[in-house]
Amino acid sequence: MLRYILKRLLIMLVTLWIIVTLTFVLMVSIPGSPFNSERATNEAVQANLEAHYNLDEPYHIQYMLYLKSIVTFDFGPSIKQPNQTVNDLLGRGFPVSFELGMVSIIFAVISGIVLGILAALKHNGMIDYLAMTFAVLGISIPNFVLATMLIQQLAVNVEIFPVATWDSPAHMILPVIALGTTPMAIIARLTRSTMLEVLTQDYIKMARAKGLSPWKIIVKHALRNALMPVVTIMGTLLAGILTGTFVIEEIFAIPGMGQYFVESINQRDYPVIMGTTVFYSAFLIVMLFLVDIAYGILDPRIKMNSKGGD
Amino acid sequence: MEKILEVENLHVTFTTYGGTVKAVRGVDFHLHRGETLAIVGESGCGKSVTSNAIMRLIPDPPGKISAGTITFQGKDLTKAPEKEMRRIRGVDISMIFQDPMTALNPTLTIGTQLMEGLREHRNISGDEAKKRALEMLDLVGIPNPEERLKQYPHQLSGGMRQRIVIAIALICDPDLLIADEPTTALDVTIQAQILELFEKIQETTGVAIILITHDLGVVAKIADRIAVMYAGKIIEEGTKREIFYEAEHPYTQGLLKSVPRLDMQGEALTPIDGTPPDLFSPPIGCPFTARCPFAMEVCDKVYPEHSSLTETHSVDCWMQDERAKQLLAASAGTKN
Ligand SMILES: Nc1ncnc2c1ncn2[C@@H]1O[C@H](COP(=O)(O)OP(=O)(O)OP(=O)(O)O)[C@@H](O)[C@H]1O
Numbered sequence A: 001m002l003r004y005i006l007k008r009l010l011i012m013l014v015t016l017w018i019i020v021t022l023t024f025v026l027m028v029s030i031p032g033s034p035f036n037s038e039r040a041t042n043e044a045v046q047a048n049l050e051a052h053y054n055l056d057e058p059y060h061i062q063y064m065l066y067l068k069s070i071v072t073f074d075f076g077p078s079i080k081q082p083n084q085t086v087n088d089l090l091g092r093g094f095p096v097s098f099e100l101g102m103v104s105i106i107f108a109v110i111s112g113i114v115l116g117i118l119a120a121l122k123h124n125g126m127i128d129y130l131a132m133t134f135a136v137l138g139i140s141i142p143n144f145v146l147a148t149m150l151i152q153q154l155a156v157n158v159e160i161f162p163v164a165t166w167d168s169p170a171h172m173i174l175p176v177i178a179l180g181t182t183p184m185a186i187i188a189r190l191t192r193s194t195m196l197e198v199l200t201q202d203y204i205k206m207a208r209a210k211g212l213s214p215w216k217i218i219v220k221h222a223l224r225n226a227l228m229p230v231v232t233i234m235g236t237l238l239a240g241i242l243t244g245t246f247v248i249e250e251i252f253a254i255p256g257m258g259q260y261f262v263e264s265i266n267q268r269d270y271p272v273i274m275g276t277t278v279f280y281s282a283f284l285i286v287m288l289f290l291v292d293i294a295y296g297i298l299d300p301r302i303k304m305n306s307k308g309g310d
Numbered sequence B: 001m002e003k004i005l006e007v008e009n010l011h012v013t014f015t016t017y018g019g020t021v022k023a024v025r026g027v028d029f030h031l032h033r034g035e036t037l038a039i040v041g042e043s044g045c046g047k048s049v050t051s052n053a054i055m056r057l058i059p060d061p062p063g064k065i066s067a068g069t070i071t072f073q074g075k076d077l078t079k080a081p082e083k084e085m086r087r088i089r090g091v092d093i094s095m096i097f098q099d100p101m102t103a104l105n106p107t108l109t110i111g112t113q114l115m116e117g118l119r120e121h122r123n124i125s126g127d128e129a130k131k132r133a134l135e136m137l138d139l140v141g142i143p144n145p146e147e148r149l150k151q152y153p154h155q156l157s158g159g160m161r162q163r164i165v166i167a168i169a170l171i172c173d174p175d176l177l178i179a180d181e182p183t184t185a186l187d188v189t190i191q192a193q194i195l196e197l198f199e200k201i202q203e204t205t206g207v208a209i210i211l212i213t214h215d216l217g218v219v220a221k222i223a224d225r226i227a228v229m230y231a232g233k234i235i236e237e238g239t240k241r242e243i244f245y246e247a248e249h250p251y252t253q254g255l256l257k258s259v260p261r262l263d264m265q266g267e268a269l270t271p272i273d274g275t276p277p278d279l280f281s282p283p284i285g286c287p288f289t290a291r292c293p294f295a296m297e298v299c300d301k302v303y304p305e306h307s308s309l310t311e312t313h314s315v316d317c318w319m320q321d322e323r324a325k326q327l328l329a330a331s332a333g334t335k336n
């Protein structure tokens, strides 16, 4: 188990390094510089500014400096907002984005699983049809469309929910629905189909033959097996939620990390691009690692040694 | 001897898109305390459906016990509410399934699966449950029982798993054990070991066993009585002796000719030609008519009466009718 984790940590570091390097290559290869948009800068001023941010150094030096900033986790000040460091921006934006993402995924997982189980238990019944119609809609409507519809219907036409900013739990409801519905629908469909399959297994019949209550059979014998495929796709869903937060934060004017991420690219604010990319990637990589660990705990057939598991 | 189970006129149907499958069509049999009854017959004749019906584990829908009674220790199980059935399953009647590779839950330890029936039905402590579990593992011949409790099914061989399944079935000390093809999925040497285990268990616990199989070799080893099933009906029933040496139904005779026997000298094995009838619309007469070498016109039109040959031996066949017997005797007379 320990060897497995160590090996995984090493792979995670390599993955992160590849992402970091690719980001650097992409960043230096897009035309433009942070100072292009400023009209009144003369050549001398621009050169000074570039020297200040080490942008006049050759690429390999820049790359080294940049790796150093990652290792020390100090990305320096933003070029566009020089009175703020990248760490300040992350420190302010990340908790909000994290909250939005986590609440959305928890909403998606719980309601998706419950819906999937209900549909499977009432197989071919009314609940099943309703749940699956809902799921197909949920999968096919993109989150930004859903977000706009929700705002139009529930915040503008009928003023039930507040929109914009992130001040109270009520502010969370619409963004979480917008962001969580697609993963919820995917989870619901997957839970339903695996649950239906698991319910026909011999060990379920055996559990019934032991005289266990239906509730125990579902929770103890069926659910755990039915959830394994759901755990497998959690990584993909998490990545989807993460990129989804950029869009949803933008639409609902939520002060998360997304705004910095998008703006920094438009403005070629190199330290911020680097900081947010590294941070997002590291976060996602850790999450995927946790999903794998959870899978190993759920399924005893998977051995967590250095040979198995990858 | 006391009857612990009496099945009368049992009918089970399945409603499907293609029509109604009449899987079990009026089955009668009984079982005494501590006895082993084997139910044999070709694939699809309704053996598993019959045993599932006793446990009331027929999936409904599509399945349904459409008529008949199943009297277990004086109670009609076809009318028992589900809640009462739950107290009977695993406690008074247990079941063993064909494939030990799929009968155990891959995500739970052997210990959990072994003890959960006990914990569900008996008000006992964890320590007592464990003690009982170890006893059971010992009874079914599993070495290092203490260690096994913590293992998962995938860590055990097929034969070991079937022993675990048997231990699970016996842990609440049931009066009746239904074993649906308990050795079919195992290789031959393991099969013999498991059959010996059944004999040993019956000696130590006195449990009555319904053994479902299509393997007459298995039957010869451990059955007291045999019921032969064909197309949803029991067409002949008798003691092991009566079925093996005095079989009267042409189907039973055919089955016996299709398995190898030690006392066969140079005789060829003869499989029964043809296939069983379609259970969507089973024939009104004897279902074996189409494959029967002795078929008469009447066989096709009317189902034969149930004739008791001895107290234990009965058969459904027109050849048992007095008139058929007289004619046979007459024809035998003219030949000489
Ligand atoms: N769930 C079901 N839906 C529809 N038909 C079914 C169902 N279960 C069983 N049957 C039908 O009932 C009949 C009897 O099946 P059963 O499983 O009892 O046969 P069996 O004698 O146990 O055969 P085998 O030796 O193959 O196990 C078969 O024709 C089968 O098609």
Ligand SMILES: [Mg+2]
Pocket: B047, B048, B049, B180
């Ligand atoms: Mg069967």
